[in-house]
Amino acid sequence: MTAMSAMKISLGPVLYYWPRATLLDFYAQAAGWPVDSLYLGETVCSKRRALRTVEWIDLAREISQTGKQAVLSTLTLIEAESELSTLARLCDNGDVLVEANDMAAVHLLSEKRLPFAVGPAINVYNTRSLHYLQRLGLMRWTAPMELPRMTLAAILEEADDLGFGERFETEIFAFGHMPLAYSARCFTARANNQPKDGCEFECLKYPDGLAVYTQDDERLLTLNGIQTQSGDVLNLIPEWKDMQALGVQLLRISPQSQHMREIIDHTHAALRRGALPDLSAFIEGAGCxxxxxxxxxxxQMESERSMP
Amino acid sequence: MELVAPAGNLPSLKAAIDNGADAVYIGMRNDTNARHFPGLNFEESNLAKAVFYAHVAGAKAFLAINTYPQPQGWARWQRAVDVADDAGFDALIVADMGVMEYAASRHPNLRLHLSVQASATNRHALGLYQQQFGIRRAVLPRVLSLEQVTRLAKHSPVDLEVFAFGSLCIMVEGRCQLSSYATGKSPNLCGACSPAEFVAWHSTADGLESRLNGLLMDRFPAGTVTGYPVICKGRFRAADSVYHVIEEPTSLNTIELLPLLAKAGIKAIKIEGRQRGTAYVAQVTRIWRAALDALSTQKDAFTVRHEWAESLAGISEGAHTTLGAYHRPWQ
Incomplete structure (x- = not known):
């Protein structure tokens, strides 16, 4: 790793099922926000078709023309041939960077010798895996949610020692409900007593997912179709200086239905001033x-680094 | 179809082989495999003995090295691959790309099977591992419907092995961090889901409570069947009802699907349960051996015998079984 670069902000893919008008409005606004990269596309459920694949690609191109980086993010759990066809169309888009969320995408992109990013559901827990993917074309990775700081530090240090530390960027999923698991079963349909195949698009009712509590009323999970997320909101933004020192280049903020503009603005202002943003007003509960x-x-741990 | 049975120690391995397993899979006594439980698995010095017992009986032995090393622990995974080759294993069951690259380059004659922990659910993902590391077989996550399994078998670049019986992961294996969300430990990070040291039971006025690292997983009124506290089998509140939000405590049992799996060209069926006792391994293996033998003689006339179904149901988690994702309405 060479000189520390300025920390960038990315807007992760919208993980929930928002209606078409909401999505289009969201990206029209987001194009004006102080973010460097925007991830687009449906990463959770192929039945959600608020935008068609070609529309996602067009939207990504439009955003690219505003000077921001657009990235097309792919489906995470791929089971059907139709899902592979959609994946192939995304990988064949011609000019927009693709974030692979399944090894199928890594396969298609590396075969075409295209540079690619990998999302947090690609299991990179060590330097050898990262190096292997880098040689296949990886130019950015978002670390798995559960990867500890200590392991990340060791990986980035080893990458430098092996001489490939400058050939990729590191992104950390830093804000939002964490995607933790994927299943064949749709839990949102189950919660509404619907079969998955006739789900009536119940996900549309939950723009921030469906909250799950323990029987003694502790917020535990968030159901988002076949994806299970954390109940608490992750907030690692206060660690940004430490991340920067480790060699992290991007902080990913995961879209939610409320306060996005404020969250981005606060974060951006703090990064510019070298300060710590206080996002507690936008987080229900203590965060994690x-x-x-x-x-x-x-x-939720107290961090010396994050103390103001 | 090959019958692949689990063994958490030498007596279980013998039980599996003596009761008709075509292959056994085992792990070493550390975090290099996804059943890293206290008192379970094989010391390095016992690996050759295990392989020898299998080979004398004409069976195969596989070593699971199917977790994700972090830089601090890499030497253990490298060592596991090296000793597996020395011990004469017929295949390694692997999940991590770094481990695969090491095995493929240093031990090119060692056969590699893609672990279920690698989460490969489609032909392009399988194709990548086949092309890059020469994997010969893949174990499919328990998320595909029978129709999807059949289709994938037709187009797969490698042989396929599927889960036939045992505990049911509701989530895609290798892509579930629920355990670490609650406890800090997970299959990917340290080879264990919801480790016992985080489990606590309390008697309360509302019944017996099970907790995982302090988080309430379920409450059981007196006299009801209790289940091991994992998030995916817990009872929680969502949309104003309290229910098994993800899944009831249940086991996978696909015995009735055997003819269809055979017809689809599935190469091997896998019994889950390295953490189970020797008697369990013996009983399950004996039943599945009988079923596979019946299938090969009866072919389309194959039917599930009542005593098999009854025995399997009797030893299942929650005392009932499901076809899981193989059966589309389950999804």
Missing amino acids: NGYWFGQAGHL
Whole structure:
């Protein structure tokens, strides 16, 4: 790693099922926000078709023309041939960078010798895996949610020692409900007593997912179709200086239905001033950051680094 | 179809082989495999003995090295691959690209099977591992419907092995961090889901409570069947009802699908349960051996015998079984 570069902000793919008008409006606004990269596309469920694949690609091109980087993010759990066809269309788009969320995408992109990014559902837990993917074309990775800081630091240090540390960027999923698991079963349909094949698009009712509580009323999970997310909101933004020192280049903020503009603005202003943003007004409950410190993901740890 | 049975120790391995397993899979006594439980698995010095017992009986032995090393622990995974070759294993069951690259380059004659922990659910993902590392077989995550399994088998670049019986992962294996969200430990990070040291039971006025690292997983009124507290089998509140939000405690049992799996060209069927006792391994293996033998003689006339179904149901988690994702309405 050479001189520390300025920390960039990325807007992750919208993980929930928002109606078409909401999505288009969101990206029309986001194009004016102080973010460097925007991820687009449906990463959770192929039945969600608010935008057709070609429309996602067109939207990504439009955003690219505003000077921001657009990235097309692919489906995470791929089972059907129709899903592979959609994947092929995304990978064949011609000019927009693709984020692979399944090894099928890595396969198609590396075969075409295209540079690619990998999302947090691609299991990179060590330097050898990262190096292997880098040689296949990886130019950016977002670390798995549960990867501890200590492991990330070791990977980035080894990457430098092996001489490939400058050939990729590191992104950290830093804000939002964490995607934790994927299943064949749709839990949102189940919660509404619908079969998956006739789900009536129940996900549309939950723009921030469906909250799950323990029987003693602790927020535990967030159901988002076949994806299960953390109940608590991850907030690692206060760790940004430490991340920057480790060699992290991008902070990913995961879209939610409320306060996005404020969250981005606060974060951007703090990065510019070298300060710590206070996002607590936008987080229900205590938030969480345990994974970063090698602890249970739902815990909120005090950090010396993040003390103002 | 090959019958692949689990073994958490030498007596279980013998039980599996003596009861008709075509292959056994085992792990070493550390975090290089996804059943890293106290008191389970094989010391390095016992690996050759295990392989020898299998080979004398004409069976195969596979070593699961199917977790994701972090830089601090890499030496253990490298060592596991090296000793597996020395011990004469017929295949390694692997999930991590770094481990695969090491095995493929240093031990090119060692056969590689893609672990279920690698989460490959489609032909392009399988194709990548086949082209890059020469994997010969893949174990499919328990998320595909029978129709999808059949279709994938037709187009797969490698042989396929599917889960036939045992505990049911509801989530795609290798892509589930629910355990670490609650406890800090997960299959990917340290080879264990919801480790026992985080489990606590409390008697309360509302019944017996099970907790995972302090988080309430379920409450059981007196006299009801209790299940091991994992998030995916817990009872929580969502949309104003309290229910098994993800899945009831249940086991996978596909015995009735055997003819269809055979017809689809599935190469091997896998019994889950390296953490189970020797008697369990013996009983399950014996039943599945009988079923496979019946299938090969009866072909289309194959039917599930009542006593098999009854025995399998009796030893299942929650005392009932499901076809899981193989059966589309389950999804």
